[in-house]
């Protein structure tokens with residue numbers, strides 16, 4: 225047995241863990257070589273010293289919070305994993321998204337009672353029986369006459385109108401506007417209530433700058449169209 229081979233086998237010789245290929249007499253053969261070879265004995269002594277030093281070194285203790293951290297990591301991995309976890313996470317994301325979308329809209333409603341003025345236009349057929357809105361009755365066949373309608377309401381600051389609809393109770397302010405062939409309101413009539421001068425001026429401005437589609441007779445715009453505008457308000461309680 226050569227010195228090189230013996231030196232490679234020395235750690236196993238010391239631990240009693242020699243390769244099986246050496247056979248049952250391997251330990252004895254290395255032992256007899258060591259008796260005759262001083263350099264291999266020195267190498268054996270070096271290995272023994274190393275072993276002693278390693279055994280004297282204090283084993284590093286794990287940090288005291290390691291167990292807690294491992295348990296926390298395991299439980300959070302369990303919570304995140306699986307289909308249920310993914311579902312929960314996407315639900316959270318959806319809730320956050322909806323919150324971001326609706327939060328700006330929700331702000332006004334949380335400020336108490338918010339009064340918003342909603343304006344909508346009603347179009348009615350002036351051709352039906354019994355509507356006392358003017359003496360002129362069109363000569364044309366009724367089924368080919370299309371009524372005028374509101375296309376765009378002028379966006380004015382309507383403080384007086386707003387104030388009126390706010391204090392006016394449940395009744396909306398009803399205004400009937402007469403529309404000429406050019407889609408312009410040429411006159412109007414307040415149906416529901418009396419207006420003061422300021423409110424009337426605002427109403428006239430709104431009507432003048434609003435766009436209407438004129439009444440159509442046989443596909444041609446004609447004057448004499450009538451549009452009913454209803455100014456009402458909706459209270460939102462936050």
Ligand SMILES: [Zn+2]
Pocket residue numbers: 226227228230257261262263264
């Ligand atoms: Zn040797």
